[in-house]
């Protein structure tokens with residue numbers, strides 16, 4: 001029995017310890033918002049936060065998550081909500097598939113850097129592939145989220 | 154043509170299991186002709202529905218797969234506009250793959266083109282019925298009533314009725330005759346042509362949209378399939394003991410190849426399936442298989458050698474293609490100057506972010522499938538055919554698509570899932586790994602083309618010869634299709650936008666050794682690259698400005714009527730080019746090491762011109778800016794068109810910079826995103842999209858036409874910056890990225 005804490009809720013699951021977190025979260029726990037894109041830490045579709053650190057869940061075993069706080073796209077945080085609003089205002093998604101990972105990566109960026117520059121965005125977001133090509137909108141939406149946040153204060 | 158009907162309630166409940174109250178309208182849209190795959194001809198009417206419920210909610214049953222084009226939103230906007238609805242009451246439900254919903258194929262940028270008018274008429278019909286009902290209630294003339302923002306208003310008294318409060322009454326009034334339905338004027342559109350947010354945004358930002366890979370059925374299994382590295386190779390023998398020992402693995406099962414009958418369907422490759430109780434165990438079990446293959450006829454396929462073969466064939470005459478005209482040989486012998494060049498595009502793969510996957514449940518006399526499909530109807534017909542189940546007992550549920558780009562219109566992955574479900578007698582989800590997707594696709598064909606042109610004494614272009622060799626998509630449906638088909642050559646080769654008196658197109662033999670399929674903008678990728686690269690070379694040879702040279706070559710204003718009802722209008726082509734040149738500041742002085750490149754292309758009846766600005770430092774190319782103008786006629790949803798063109802620019806960049814599938818000993822060499830690379834955030838340039846205001850023209854393609862211009866515009870910009878011509882893609886092969 002392995003116990004995981006995801007978005008503040010705890011889950012007890014029966015599984016092999018070497019199963020990547022991605023598949024434990026999707027197939028065993030049933031939270032399918034975190035996506036599979038490559039399985040080899042190349043695309044960011046599977047991005048989650050573990051104790052606040054951006055992590056590619058396809059490449060980390062379940063055992064790594066034990067005793068830590070896991071955060072997925074099904075969760076909510078202040079930065080994520082500002083980003084969601086900006087994503088919505090900017091009509092960012094096309095097929096939408098990569099956007100869970102994009103939003104988690106962007107959340108991690110805003111958690112670390114309050115007002116990111118374009119270079120910060122390039123650095124933080126280049127692990128996430130969007131085959132539909134929504135990059136310019138993502139960039140704009142991240143800036144916009146920062147503005148929304150400042151307006152809210 | 155459309156033809157609107159009021160729907161019998163009981164039928165509606167039967168069809169959709171939806172509450173049957175309110176106004177229910179259905180209309181019939183005729184299936185448009187589909188290229189390459191024969192149509193299944195279930196003639197059910199009607200096939201598109203809108204329901205207005207008593208609470209005012211309006212549900213549209215959308216017949217198109219969602220794959221990122223915002224189609225659902227666009228179609229709903231057409232109904233809402235004519236109906237004078239309030240956008241917040243509109244929802245869209247996805248139809249299942251069933252002939253009663255009309256042709257559901259989402260290839261070929263056709264959705265908006267074929268569905269706009271029926272959608273508008275449905276909205277207008279419902280509005281007329283609501284007005285009739287309100288007039289009755291008030292006991293006034295209908296002309297006194299008007300619809301506005303989900304209310305019918307009495308113009309004399311300013312009394313109002315909410316739409317929802319009228320539907321019971323309205324559903325009883327006779328439906329107005331189609332001829333009496335008046336559509337709004339373009340100037341009065343409230344939603345059409347405006348910026349509308351995707352109706353699925355909330356799901357996309359919360360991880361709650363259900364893609365194929367997210368489908369969960371009670372007691373379902375998960376499976377991965379090992380397929381022969383060489384296309385159409387078969388299993389000689391296999392040892393599954395290690396795979397079976399893998400935790401979570403339940404069964405290992407051999408699957409035969411399912412060969413499609415000549416001329417239709419996709420079949421399935423076959424291989425060895427590992428069935429498990431979760432995806433990862435299936436993946437891992439697959440890696441633990443020991444399989445010996447019969448590689449078969451394609452074992453010797455080598456893309457480097459194939460490129461040489463094609464290039465050698467370009468030296469000799471090919472088959473002259475209809476559409477050739479004038480006397481090119483005479484033009485060449487009377488010429489002042491001749492230029493020639495050879496261009497290559499490698500094999501490419503779609504690699505949508507969501508890998509191919511399907512969930513199937515073979516229930517004996519019935520089959521149900523859940524999958525991200527661009528063409529659910531072909532999938533349905535194919536399943537009925539291969540598994541010998543009557544069509545009506547096959548249900549195909551279309552999920553959200555995590556990208557398609559043409560890959561998900563081939564239903565091989567669904568056939569695999571059904572075959573496996575039948576064998577294990579349980580619902581099963583087959584998931585392709587990314588490696589499977591890269592190594593076993595229906596590839597966008599490679600091409601080699603040779604171009605030769607002459608200038609006469611006055612410096613005008615007097616002759617144009619183009620030889621093209623590209624493996625045909627037809628080969629996936631008919632063995633031994635060794636030449637590109639007429640339909641394929643009609644994508645920018647026979648019908649380039651230039652006014653040429655002496656033009657000869659020759660078709661050169663090119664066999665297929667992998668499965669060939671269509672990918673976003675299809676053969677236009679080849680014609681766009683060849684034509685625009687060569688015209689740029691001609692402009693340089695003629696010492697003329699490339700934009701002006703294109704304009705001169707397009708020639709005088711003329712309208713060319715083809716077989717479709719969309720004619721080619723050279724003025725519209727020139728207008729998008731002039732507009733792009735203006736937006737890009739063409740002619741301005743550039744920073745050192747920067748260059749501008751231009752390309753134009755006509756595809757899916759839309760006109761596109763693009764200018765790219767690159768900078769080149771230490772031989773590395775960086776795309777700085779992209780300016781694109783499209784004329785796609787009437788625009789349903791402006792922001793969606795913009796989004797599509799931004800995406801097309803990135804897609805086109807990816808293929809120009811990185812796109813290459815190569816094969817040795819018959820096996821594809823690339824594996825995953827580390828060796829089949831994509832444009833990433835750090836490479837993404839500034840993209841400036843402009844849409845011509847052509848609201849009085851019929852709508853034309855939007856999803857694909859932005860792609861073909863990208864590679865040539867980038868290469869022309871590199872030439873402008875460095876003087877180096879890139880005639881063979883991708884740039885990464887030359888150490889330029």
Ligand code: FES
Nearest residue numbers: 037038039044058
């Ligand atoms: S699935 Fe984890 S990085 Fe691609």
Ligand code: FES
Nearest residue numbers: 095096098130132
């Ligand atoms: S929105 Fe489709 S992959 Fe990013």
